[in-house]
Amino acid sequence: MAKGVLPLDNWRWQDQPLESPPEDVDPNNSLELTSWVLDQLRSSRYNDSRDLIEAGKTIKRLVELKQLRESGEKVLPKIELERQQKMSAFAAFLTLDQVNTSPCKQCTSKKSRGPCKNCVAAGPEYFNGACFNCQFSSTAAGCSFYAGKISTSLLKFIQV
Numbered sequence: 001m002a003k004g005v006l007p008l009d010n011w012r013w014q015d016q017p018l019e020s021p022p023e024d025v026d027p028n029n030s031l032e033l034t035s036w037v038l039d040q041l042r043s044s045r046y047n048d049s050r051d052l053i054e055a056g057k058t059i060k061r062l063v064e065l066k067q068l069r070e071s072g073e074k075v076l077p078k079i080e081l082e083r084q085q086k087m088s089a090f091a092a093f094l095t096l097d098q099v100n101t102s103p104c105k106q107c108t109s110k111k112s113r114g115p116c117k118n119c120v121a122a123g124p125e126y127f128n129g130a131c132f133n134c135q136f137s138s139t140a141a142g143c144s145f146y147a148g149k150i151s152t153s154l155l156k157f158i159q160v
Contacts, residue, residue: 019035065077100131128147
């Protein structure tokens with residue numbers, strides 16, 4: 001394990017420590033998938049993602065993938081965490097309190113490309129109000145929760 005990376009069992013889901021995910025994660029097993037995502041985040045080279053997950057070691061919700069349509073076929077989205085924006089969106093999704101009580105307009109659209117079933121927004125101080133799915137899929141400005149122009153306090157969550 002890299003220096004300064006906290007062990008996965010430091011995080012809790014329903015008062016139980018998370019366990020290392022299997023090598024072949026089942027995308028339909030929300031607990032395995034959540035453990036895999038968190039495992040990627042905790043060893044991320046992006047400090048903003050690590051700061052978010054290290055500040056909140058209680059997992060607020062599990063990653064549940066929604067089915068998307070590609071060429072008429074139902075498929076599960078691929079979770080590719082190569083970009084800082086995607087990692088910080090997942091870190092927020094896992095650890096921050098949800099402020100919205102209903103999904104944004106984009107998440108209810110058939111064209112939505114966000115990976116998760118749940119539309120979760122943590123308020124204007126994160127991603128300028130956009131929900132996790134919209135931030136993850138690079139459509140934050142189109143999110144109905146988006147508060148407009150990005151404030152300077154949010155720049156630490158966005159790679160410029």
